[in-house]
Amino acid sequence: MHRRIVVADAAPKAVGPYSQAVWAGDFLFCAGQIPLDPTTDNMVAGGIAGQTTRVLENIRTLLRSQNLDLANVVKTTVYLTDLNHFTEMNGVYARFFPQAPPARSAVQVTRLPKDALVEIEVIACR
Numbered sequence: 001m002h003r004r005i006v007v008a009d010a011a012p013k014a015v016g017p018y019s020q021a022v023w024a025g026d027f028l029f030c031a032g033q034i035p036l037d038p039t040t041d042n043m044v045a046g047g048i049a050g051q052t053t054r055v056l057e058n059i060r061t062l063l064r065s066q067n068l069d070l071a072n073v074v075k076t077t078v079y080l081t082d083l084n085h086f087t088e089m090n091g092v093y094a095r096f097f098p099q100a101p102p103a104r105s106a107v108q109v110t111r112l113p114k115d116a117l118v119e120i121e122v123i124a125c126r
Contacts, residue, residue, distance in 0.1 A: 001025055008065035011058055012036035015113055021062055028066055028124040032079065033058045034116040043114055048085040051117050052092040059122055060096070070096055072124040078106040079119040089118055 006021035006028070014020055014031065021030040035044045035051035038061065044054040056070075063069055080089060086106060094101075102122070112119050 006062070006066060008062050010038060010065060011062040012038045012041060021066070023066075026126050028063070028068065028072075028126070030059065030062055030122045030124065032077075032119040032121040033062070034113055034119045036114070043116065048080075048088045048117050049092050052089045052120075055118055055120050056093065056096045059120060063122075063124055066124075066126075068124050068126060071100075072126060073097070073102045073122045074125050075123040076102050076104045077121045078104065079109045079112060079121075080106065081109060081112055081117050083108045085117060 001024055004023040005019045006023065008020055011020055012033065015036075018031050021028050033055045035054035036042065036058065037044050037054065038058060044050055046053070060070055063072065078089065078093070080086060
């Protein structure tokens with residue numbers, strides 16, 4: 001199987017020893033995105049709604065760097081530090097995936113990098 005590492009300059013840089021995304025055949029596996037402003041690499045303000053918006057904008061930017069868009073996403077995993085934020089996160093998420101949304105898992109975790117409230121990873125297919 002052919003594997004290709006993705007580096008997208010317009011998306012936030014990796015904060016550790018991992019790739020932003022990896023192509024494996026026709027599938028793009030994107031690392032989890034946290035709410036970093038790609039121009040400053042700082043966390044965004046705005047609570048769970050603002051952070052979810054930034055995360056999904058970062059994902060869209062990463063996908064666009066590979067000539068894909070959110071319609072190519074087939075699976076997402078949402079990590080929340082508090083499941084009480086689920087409804088508000090879900091409202092933002094629904095705006096980014098208004099029709100035929102991808103399969104999704106959502107779990108609560110103890111902590112996320114840089115104390116983010118949300119992290120989302122996606123798998124897309126061309």
